Amino acid sequence: MxxxxxxxxxxxxxxxxxxxxxxxxxxxxxxxxxxxxxxxxxxxxxxxxxxxxxxxxxxxxxxxxxxxxxxxxxxxxxxxxxxxxxxxxxxxxxxxxxxxxxxxxxxxxxxxxxxxxxxxxxxxxxxxxxxxxxxxxxxxxxxxxxxxxxxxxxxxxxxxxxxxxxxxxxxxxxxxxxxxxxxxxxxxxxxxxxxxxxxxxxxxxxxxxxxxxxxxxxxxxxxxxxTGSDLRRAVEETFHEEGEQTMKTIAEQWIEEGMKRGLHQGFVEGQEMGLREGLQRGLQQGLQQGLQQGLQQGLLDGIRLALELKFGFDGLALLPEIARLEDIALLRAVHEAIRFAETPEDLRKVYQKM
Known part of the structure; x- marks a missing residue:
């Protein structure tokens, strides 16, 4: 296809x-x-x-x-x-x-x-x-x-x-x-x-x-x-009590999809870099760098979607700050914190402390 x-x-x-x-x-x-x-x-x-x-x-x-x-x-x-x-x-x-x-x-x-x-x-x-x-x-x-x-x-x-x-x-x-x-x-x-x-x-x-x-x-x-806020509001109003949990579940699924996409992209980029090097060392380095970049991009894609769905434009305003975070563990912590943060400021406190 x-x-x-x-x-x-x-x-x-x-x-x-x-x-x-x-x-x-x-x-x-x-x-x-x-x-x-x-x-x-x-x-x-x-x-x-x-x-x-x-x-x-x-x-x-x-x-x-x-x-x-x-x-x-x-x-x-x-x-x-x-x-x-x-x-x-x-x-x-x-x-x-x-x-x-x-x-x-x-x-x-x-x-x-x-x-x-x-x-x-x-x-x-x-x-x-x-x-x-x-x-x-x-x-x-x-x-x-x-x-x-x-x-x-x-x-x-x-x-x-x-x-x-x-x-x-x-x-x-x-x-x-x-x-x-x-x-x-x-x-x-x-x-x-x-x-x-x-x-x-x-x-x-x-x-x-x-x-x-x-x-x-x-x-x-x-x-x-x-907008993302329009969609979030419509879902919560339509599904009432289950609306908030539904949005969280979907946001988590999108984050997971973004991570998988990032892993695949990273693997491909790593292979290409390794082939250009023509050496095992180049392949290993390429895979490592590609996977790192792919994971980072995949997490950022998922975080962007989750921010828009949960907080609308106010949440997206945090994206430039979050995009500067290069540590994968920190990005994972941020996307995990989106589930529990009540406001964008609550989320900002999480990664600023870390």
Whole structure:
């Protein structure tokens, strides 16, 4: 799978990673005549490859599922999600390119082609008024040439066209669709409580807590319409007594993720430095320095997220001071202290004393 290059891409992939959620998306957001063809008693099989051109990955994400048709045959559902705030009239041609790449694999592996149902998932602010047919990209196409010119149509899933009451499926799917629907819209701050409220009945389950974590990460990096303080307040108000503990748990998970990311980065940097040295001594030194830098950066990433979620902008104001701390043990103590500090000043006292 290609590297995730933008927050919409990561959120889209994580939201549809659960087979039940993916099945519900196909069941409720494709046209009825297509879902009648699908045997959704079997979960769709996600294919690992991405077919989007590297230079377009900032604007598009894609997911390919192999599905079972009623009649014991296989087919594909290809989802191309456009993350721009305005529609792109070339999307039909881009779909054709990606579909031929999928068929290239079929011809290589199966020696025949399997049908593809192409879906464009759109969540931009502007209304989608473009044609869904490939041949409409031609300014003029004589009738005599039409039979010799490729043509197909795609299914448009415009999330902004659904009312909140029309959103269906697993709770985590409805939450994801609402988040995507409002991420570019000025109503997002007013919809935070409605989005979080959907998760209330599943927040005690691991899938619910994970969905909330993914949602908070998405909102924190994909929009400037809400702040960390807005998110923290909305969670605490929605989940009442468990809200504060929920935020602490998520903050700890982000810190752990940051540390793991830092360890991986440090290992890679250390290897590269060691290879350049060409000597065992260089490798050991490189690994040590890389791991040190990676751990430090990973801890700082986690601390930044935890500070914003717990204290908002007042907490982020401490980050320049904390970033000057080079001792890993001290940074660990700081991120541990975030759990118990009542105010940013309480946290400052911790590392100033140490």
């Amino acid at each position: 290609t590297e995730i290059t933008n927050p919409h891409d990561r959120f889209f992939r994580e939201a549809l990673a659960d087979p039940k959620v993916a099945s519900d998306f196909l069941r409720y957001y494709l046209p009825g005549e297509i879902t009648e063809l699908l045997d959704l008693s079997e979960a769709p099989e996600p294919m690992k490859d991405s077919y989007v051109d590297p230079e377009l990955r900032t604007y598009f994400s894609d997911l390919l599922y192999k599905v079972r048709l009623r009649g014991e045959r296989d087919a594909y559902v290809y989802l191309l999600m456009e993350h721009k705030s305005y529609p792109d009239r070339k999307v039909c041609y881009q779909l054709l390119r990606y579909m031929t790449r999928i068929w290239d694999n079929d011809l290589r592996d199966l020696d025949n082609l399997q049908p593809i149902f192409p879906v464009v998932v759109y969540h931009g602010a502007a209304t989608w008024r473009l044609s869904d047919r490939l041949q409409d990209l031609f300014d003029e196409l004589p009738d005599a040439l039409r039979p010799y010119t490729p043509d197909f149509r795609y299914w448009l899933c415009d999330l902004s066209s659904y009312s909140d009451d029309e959103l269906k499926g697993e709770i985590t799917l409805r939450v994801a669709v609402m988040a995507l629907k409002y991420i570019f819209r000025p109503e997002l701050p007013a919809r935070l409580h409605d989005i979080f409220r959907l998760l209330h009945e599943v927040i005690s389950q691991p899938t619910g807590l994970r969905a909330l974590e993914v949602l908070l990460r998405y909102f924190s990096v994909a929009t400037d319409q809400v």
